Amino acid sequence: MTWTVVCPYLRLEPDRGVAALVGGEQVALFRTFDGSLHAIGNVDPISGAAVLSRGIVGSRGDRPVVASPMHKQAFDLTTGECLDEPEIRVPVYAVRVSDGMVEIGDPTEVTA
Known part of the structure; x- marks a missing residue:
């Protein structure tokens, strides 16, 4: 797996999103x-x-979600599934912290 260093973990604010360019894809x-x-x-x-990345972070039940700022559909942050339209998904990327730096890896195959 290829990992891309994005930013220090401590620079990320809780319940906020940021955009990053990873392998030519917006994440x-x-x-x-x-x-x-x-x-x-x-x-x-x-x-x-x-x-x-500009959406509102929250939860539905025990599922962490982000609501799109465009039409307010909620996307599960662990599976990429749109909870309002389950046939729609977004890619989910591997993510880890190494030596205090956040790294994003390749998209993963996650089934709901």
Whole structure:
């Protein structure tokens, strides 16, 4: 797997997203309130706009989600599934912290 260093972990604010360019793809990176990291594709598949990193982070039940700022559909941060339209998904990327730096890897295959 190829890993791309994005930023220091401590620069990420809880429940906020940032966009990063990884391997030519826009990725939305989130640090949730519990400190865990999630990375999904930044392009909202419904509007086609690269805006998911600007969405509102929250949860539905025990699932961490981001609501698109365009049409408010919620995307599961662990599976990429759109909870409002389950046939729609965004890519999910591997993410880790190494020596205090956040690294994003290749997209993973996650099944709901």
